[in-house]
Amino acid sequence: MIRYALRCAKGHAFESWFPNSAAYDKQVKRALVTCPACGDTKVEKAIMAPKLSRTRKRGAAPAVAASPEAAAPEAPAPVAADTQVAMMSPQENELRQKLKELREHLTKNSDYVGKKFPEEARKMHYGEIDHRSIYGEASLKDAKELHDEGIEFHPLPVLPDERN
Numbered sequence: 001m002i003r004y005a006l007r008c009a010k011g012h013a014f015e016s017w018f019p020n021s022a023a024y025d026k027q028v029k030r031a032l033v034t035c036p037a038c039g040d041t042k043v044e045k046a047i048m049a050p051k052l053s054r055t056r057k058r059g060a061a062p063a064v065a066a067s068p069e070a071a072a073p074e075a076p077a078p079v080a081a082d083t084q085v086a087m088m089s090p091q092e093n094e095l096r097q098k099l100k101e102l103r104e105h106l107t108k109n110s111d112y113v114g115k116k117f118p119e120e121a122r123k124m125h126y127g128e129i130d131h132r133s134i135y136g137e138a139s140l141k142d143a144k145e146l147h148d149e150g151i152e153f154h155p156l157p158v159l160p161d162e163r164n
């Protein structure tokens, strides 16, 4: 007998015993495994994310270092110091692929304005130039100022394992 940690499509977690993994596959395919909370038959093995240690290895620098000023309470750094990792289910892999496509779509259909992003975004906001899609870089300070001025912008989705 094997015990599996399972999860229904609505996210209820439960456990169930099976004679073996083949029996599990067969029972799920035939919709014989139901969620005890909602009766859903779309169940899958729950992916257990490994518990993350808060302590960093000695000498290993964080990917993004927040300066003491940036870490001040009024301007919290948007990036967590610890790298977050997770095991991904097929659905999450799909989501990740969608993010990648979104990012490619955004970058392909916008003008890259680099460090002039805050300037260009402002000009558009105040009607000095026509609206168009742009992307570029903004410092934490710039981003905060743009936000305070009511200028809408979004961080580009970044995938952790991209190395270009």
Ligand SMILES: [Zn+2]
Pocket (backbone or CB within 6 Å): 008, 009, 010, 011, 012, 035, 036, 037, 038, 039, 040
């Ligand atoms: Zn359920």
